[in-house]
Amino acid sequence: MLRMRPQPSVVQFTKLLNVVIKMKQYRVALNLFDEMRQSDALADEYTLTVAINCYCLLNRVDFGFAILGSFFKLGYKPDVTTFNTLIKGLFLDDKVVDAEKLFKKLLTLKLCEPNEVTILTVINGLCKAGHTLTAYDLLGLFEKTSCKPNVFSYSTVIDSLCKDRMVDDALQLLAKMIDKGISPDIVTYSSVVQGLCNFGRWKDAKDLISEMVAHKISVNVVTFNILVDAFCKEGMVNEAEDIVEIMMQRNVAPNTVTCNALIDGYSLVGQIDKARKLLDSMPGRCADGLKLFQDMQARHVFPNLVTYNTLLNGLCMNKMIAEAFSFLHIMEEKGVSPDIITYNTLIQGLCKNGTLEIARILFKSLPSKEMERSGCAPDSVTYNVCIQGLLKRKLLAEAKTFLDEMNRHGFSPDATVVSMFLDQLKDEGSGYYSSESTDKC
Structure with a gap:
């Protein structure tokens, strides 16, 4: 490009840089940037920030700070986008303390006014690094700036608190954000519902669902599935069925994940007939099916490998080996290929049932080339x-x-x-x- 006459302008260089960056060719972009600096085209603030971003994405935030020095040499003042890029780069390089220090320096020295991207970058970076309480404290600090934290920032901290087993703190923060006039969204509530379910706080989780409905939050299948799955894992299938009924009443269509959870729950408590009926009610089988899922076929919910593996596991746990092999043939007829989990489940069921000879035969069939190609090697x-x-x-x-x-x-x-x-x-x-x-x- 240096041989071109006339030489490309900074605008043309920058356009080319953006194309290369979209292709994730960061080293190539930096080579172009070096060519640009050797030409008569002076880099502007935007181009310098683009170069910093490339270095950060290559985990060389130290070179990014070197480019920051060029800002001052050229008489430019780095803006909030530049500092956001550097903060994100520090987090990407696992330099969490340095990222926090840089952010606080921006505030104390008033180098720039943080924006929503700054807040979310810092909060998200701290939470991902396991510094949830620091992120929690910083929310209060952000409240004192002109740019207040939004629902995404609060949701990130709430989700991290729940994952760190601090559900009560998450509930307090949820109440606090509502008091501040920030409306929680489906992501916020789903995180708390999951956290409550993890601790067996079923009533609180159901109450929170009711609160969502009262606040006219559109509860989706993902949130309902969290409750259904949690109840089923505890063997509380009646409660899970109640949740599915609520789903149907609110016109939220159960999906394959819902069915898999219920089949798992029925298998866990030995209600294999219900598990079978539920599977039969999904497309590809013709039976009356579970009452809750009479319209499942119209909703296009298809049993997948997880569904079949779950039911096979339940059948084997209940020593219904013949039934399990029957379903193995059914899933193959429906074009669902068994994986090694399928065969491990069957072999374990055969061993526990004392039918070692069949287990041996099944095991010996696995090392074949055809089995290995389908991912079924032992x-x-x-x-x-x-x-x-x-x-x-x-x-x-x-x-x-x-x-x-x-x-x-x-x-x-x-x-x-x-x-x-x-x-x-x-x-x-x-x-x-x-x-x-x-x-x-």
Whole structure:
């Protein structure tokens, strides 16, 4: 570009820089920037900030600060966008303390007035780095500036508090933002609902849903699914069904995630018939189905691999192995390819049910080239499940063969397998295995 006559202007250089940056070719963009500095085209504030951003995205925020020096040499004053870029770069480089210091310096020295991007950059960076309480405190500091924190900043801190198991603090902050006239959105409420469910505070979670409705917040399927999933994991399927009824009343269509959660819940409490009916009520099967999901087919909710794996797990847990294999054939007929989780579930069910011969046959089918291409090669779980099944039947020699094969494939036995091996070796009271063999455990 330096050979072009006349040489490109700063505007043309900057346009080209933006095209290259959109392609995420940051090093190429910086090479262009260097060419520009060697030409007669003087870089302006925008171009310098673009260069700083490139260095930050390459985790070289130190070079970004070097470019900042060029601002002053050229008589430019860096604006809030420039400082936002540097703050974000420091967070990207895991220099959390430096990012916080730079932000506070902006305020104390009045280098620039922070904007909404500044606030969100600092809050988001601190929360991602695990400095939630610092972010919480900074919200108060931001309130004293001309640019107040918005719903996104509050939601970020609330979500981080919930993930840090400080749900009561999150509820207090939720109340505080409402008092300040900032309306929480669906993201804010969903974070708190998830936090409450994680602590088994079901009533509080349901009350919060009611509060959302009262505030005319449009509760979506994601928020409802949080409650349905939480209830099902605790075996509280009746409560989960109540939530689904509310969904239907509010014209929120349950999706595959909803169905997977319910199937998991029914399987957990041994209500396999309900789980089967629910799966049957989804497209591809013709049955009456669960009452709550009579219109599921019209809503285009399709069972996926997770749905089938969940039901297979429930069937195996309830020793309904024949039913499980029946559903394996059904899912294949419907074009849903089993994965290694599917086969691990079936092998574990067979081992627990004492049908080791079928488990052996199924295991031997996995290493085939066709199985490997479909992602069904045996993994660590497969070997551990098989070895546990063999050891429970006191088949030490065969378990040893599996252990050797497991080691050859680079997998390690889990703590349960190691413990079972050691217990049975003590019971044998012999040197059946060499020290080398037991070391593999």
